[in-house]
Amino acid sequence: MPELPEMETYKTLLRPRIVGFPITGIDVQREKSINVPVREFRERVQRRTVTDVSRRAKHLLIHLDSGDVLLAHLMLGGKLFYGTESEKPRRTTQVVLSFGERNLYFIGLRLGYLHVLTVGEAERRLSDLGPDPLDPSLTEERFFRALAGKRTALKSALTDQKTISGIGGCYSDEICFEAGLKPTRKVDSLSVEDVSALYRAMRVVLEEAIRFGGYMETPLFVGDTLTGGFDRRCKVYDRGGEPCVRCGRPLLQDEIVSRKTFYCANCQR
DNA sequence: AGGGCAACCCGGACGC
DNA sequence: TGCGTCCGGGTTGCCC
Numbered sequence: 001m002p003e004l005p006e007m008e009t010y011k012t013l014l015r016p017r018i019v020g021f022p023i024t025g026i027d028v029q030r031e032k033s034i035n036v037p038v039r040e041f042r043e044r045v046q047r048r049t050v051t052d053v054s055r056r057a058k059h060l061l062i063h064l065d066s067g068d069v070l071l072a073h074l075m076l077g078g079k080l081f082y083g084t085e086s087e088k089p090r091r092t093t094q095v096v097l098s099f100g101e102r103n104l105y106f107i108g109l110r111l112g113y114l115h116v117l118t119v120g121e122a123e124r125r126l127s128d129l130g131p132d133p134l135d136p137s138l139t140e141e142r143f144f145r146a147l148a149g150k151r152t153a154l155k156s157a158l159t160d161q162k163t164i165s166g167i168g169g170c171y172s173d174e175i176c177f178e179a180g181l182k183p184t185r186k187v188d189s190l191s192v193e194d195v196s197a198l199y200r201a202m203r204v205v206l207e208e209a210i211r212f213g214g215y216m217e218t219p220l221f222v223g224d225t226l227t228g229g230f231d232r233r234c235k236v237y238d239r240g241g242e243p244c245v246r247c248g249r250p251l252l253q254d255e256i257v258s259r260k261t262f263y264c265a266n267c268q269r
Numbered sequence: 270a271g272g273g274c275a276a277c278c279c280g281g282a283c284g285c
Numbered sequence: 286t287g288c289g290t291c292c293g294g295g296t297t298g299c300c301c
Binding site for chain 1 (some may be wrong): 296
């Protein structure tokens with residue numbers, strides 16, 4: 001479930017810890033999590049130095065001095081932990097990158113993965129993604145055009161990675177609540193003012209989520225007080241039946257294309 | 270264009 | 286405590 005703010009938080013916290021450092025060891029505990037034979041993975045990754053950590057949509061990119069890129073997608077429930085073996089939470093780990101005594105653990109990857117790719121391959125893999133919601137070049141005008149002509153439910157459009165990338169189940173609901181729009185609304189029924197409100201809500205919600213470290217419950221490292229701070233600030237996600245923070249009426253749980261959706265029927269139109 | 274569906278995968282929740 | 290079962294979630298791809 002990690003979405004844009006969670007991956008952005010990981011990026012920010014990982015940068016000072018692994019950029020400039022060599023990967024001293026590799027441990028692949030589940031081969032399905034990687035894209036090449038273990039031997040090749042080790043040859044391409046071990047002893048390479050990390051030159052940068054970046055994010056694209058829900059992907060985390062670890063750039064190596066060889067030019068290769070480690071592309072991670074945590075899908076549902078995957079998480080990262082950085083620290084020593086004794087600090088690591090007792091969870092099943094699929095891939096471990098060692099940085100001396102400390103390790104970067106990829107935990108609970110199910111459909112998630114850590115792929116080693118050339119820059120070109122990585123670019124191709126990410127080329128279908130729509131604009132990043134926080135990209136300064138995504139103006140309100142461009143956002144309007146991205147949604148133009150769509151007849152889907154608002155939630156479907158917001159979570160469609162080709163339309164706009166990085167938003168998943170939680171933040172689509174939070175953004176709709178902030179904008180005062182029902183996630184079930186058809187996109188082509190939205191007024192110019194609605195789309196404008198949606199655009200502002202998208203930025204407000206995602207920026208606040210990033211400021212508070214997203215909603216991941218497990219800290220990235222021992223003493224990490226940033227990660228997960230947004231969890232308590234979610235206003236509708238996974239709160240079906242609970243009172244709306246604005247009007248007090250119970251929040252509804254609905255389903256849009258077989259995805260759980262939460263909203264307030266009173267505050268959202 | 271977009272909805273429906275199956276496939277992928279397994280941690281966690283639930284039942285007994 | 287332990288075992289079995291089932292579900293969910295993002296993404297891709299295919300069909301209608």
